[in-house]
Amino acid sequence: MSPRFKLLRTSTFRLAALYLILFVLSVGTLLGYVYWNTAVLLERQTDETIRAEVQALADQYRLRGLGGIIDTIRRRSTDESGAVYLLTDVTGQRIAGNLTNLPAIPMDEANWIEFPLDVEKGNARERHVARAFYTNLAGGFELVVGRDVEALRQFATIIRQTIFYALAIALVLGLGGGVLMSRNFLKRVDAITEASRTIMAGNMAGRMPVTGSSDELDRLALALNEMLDQIEALMGAMKEVSSNVAHDLKTPLTRIKARVEAALRSGAEQEYRAALESTVDESDRLLATFNALLSIARAEAGQSRSGLAPIDASAIIADVVDLYEPMVEEEGGRLLSIAPEGLTVMGDRQLLAQALTNLLDNALKYGARAGKTPELEVSGAIEGEKVVIAVRDRGEGIPEEDRARVTERFVRLDSSRSKPGNGLGLSLVSGVMKLHKGVLLLEDNEPGLAAKLVLPLHRA
Ligand SMILES: Nc1ncnc2c1ncn2[C@@H]1O[C@H](COP(=O)(O)OP(=O)(O)OP(=O)(O)O)[C@@H](O)[C@H]1O
Numbered sequence: 001m002s003p004r005f006k007l008l009r010t011s012t013f014r015l016a017a018l019y020l021i022l023f024v025l026s027v028g029t030l031l032g033y034v035y036w037n038t039a040v041l042l043e044r045q046t047d048e049t050i051r052a053e054v055q056a057l058a059d060q061y062r063l064r065g066l067g068g069i070i071d072t073i074r075r076r077s078t079d080e081s082g083a084v085y086l087l088t089d090v091t092g093q094r095i096a097g098n099l100t101n102l103p104a105i106p107m108d109e110a111n112w113i114e115f116p117l118d119v120e121k122g123n124a125r126e127r128h129v130a131r132a133f134y135t136n137l138a139g140g141f142e143l144v145v146g147r148d149v150e151a152l153r154q155f156a157t158i159i160r161q162t163i164f165y166a167l168a169i170a171l172v173l174g175l176g177g178g179v180l181m182s183r184n185f186l187k188r189v190d191a192i193t194e195a196s197r198t199i200m201a202g203n204m205a206g207r208m209p210v211t212g213s214s215d216e217l218d219r220l221a222l223a224l225n226e227m228l229d230q231i232e233a234l235m236g237a238m239k240e241v242s243s244n245v246a247h248d249l250k251t252p253l254t255r256i257k258a259r260v261e262a263a264l265r266s267g268a269e270q271e272y273r274a275a276l277e278s279t280v281d282e283s284d285r286l287l288a289t290f291n292a293l294l295s296i297a298r299a300e301a302g303q304s305r306s307g308l309a310p311i312d313a314s315a316i317i318a319d320v321v322d323l324y325e326p327m328v329e330e331e332g333g334r335l336l337s338i339a340p341e342g343l344t345v346m347g348d349r350q351l352l353a354q355a356l357t358n359l360l361d362n363a364l365k366y367g368a369r370a371g372k373t374p375e376l377e378v379s380g381a382i383e384g385e386k387v388v389i390a391v392r393d394r395g396e397g398i399p400e401e402d403r404a405r406v407t408e409r410f411v412r413l414d415s416s417r418s419k420p421g422n423g424l425g426l427s428l429v430s431g432v433m434k435l436h437k438g439v440l441l442l443e444d445n446e447p448g449l450a451a452k453l454v455l456p457l458h459r460a
């Protein structure tokens, strides 16, 4: 598309053109109205005056006879009003009036004539236009009464010219403005297009130009930039996850390889057996890692929201507590549970149970101070329009600055490295919360951690 053509096709230019048309139409109407109210009405008024004078003269003739009308015409012909008169007899001879003879110009049907009139202005002669009414009087006399309408005509011409120039100027300015505006618009759209091209070409750090005027294009650019920020962050996270996955798989695979090689070297049947058994263990752990990763991805994608049904969270709490109570008691600890019935949420029973299991698993793992037994508490309650399921422990807790990042995949705090785990438990919990339109809150239990699942309450 040629650049000029492109300009005409911008929405700004079309809008400007539309406004221009409307503007020119309204200005035209306004000026037309002014023209009508001045020039046309003045001309009509002149016609009225002439007609009235003809009437008056005809009355004179009727009442006072020829002498009367001649007298009146003579008197009136001398003043400088621009009035013209001519009275002729049957033979066409002038009897009275300031017009020497009637120009041979055909009159229109309504007895009006227009003719050039020579006027003395000081020493010079000027040619003006006169407009006159022609009438027959009884006895074969003819009467012409008219006015010098030169000034009137000039006035009308000035108004017409003004209208023409005003419209022309409006048109030129409007078109120019439209072109300028759309060129500016086009420049900015082109800049955005150009920026997207460079980003697509691989420059992920590139951003849309923002002028700071906070107009709609700026808002668009800002929104696109926010989107790009998020895409960049997600891509960064993806890279980190893949390198973490690679790292997490590398260690157990290296271990498996080392053991199998050692067994092969020793050649003892006992060694073979031990190596195979540890291989099975490592494989189980690897599979568990993969399953966790897949569950997180599935929950985060939020595909299975249609599979959610109203369920009572207190039943889930009871199940999970039943499962964990023996384990906590085995460590000499206590697990307290308070959950009234009727904690209805729209949820996936299995995923919610998994999330709660992960929280209890953490509480059991990290929830006891050195040399102490775990004191755990699981509670469920309705708070306003929310169902809150909390798991509290009395361990070291999570420092405030780490609470956001522990929900990322593979993040484990240095203090917990001695305990088994992949750093995927809380990622799955927050994935499950995302699917349920809920949130995972990590708070200080003074001491210990209070991990809360906050879900929208479902009212039947
Ligand atoms: N109750 C808790 N008290 C103290 N620290 C905790 C608690 N729960 C989680 N953390 C910290 O958050 C980190 C991330 O927890 P997450 O459950 O995601 O992983 P993990 O327990 O290490 O491994 P996984 O759950 O995959 O077996 C833990 O490594 C630990 O450092």
Ligand SMILES: [Mg+2]
Binding pocket: 358, 361, 362, 421, 424, 425, 426
């Ligand atoms: Mg965990």
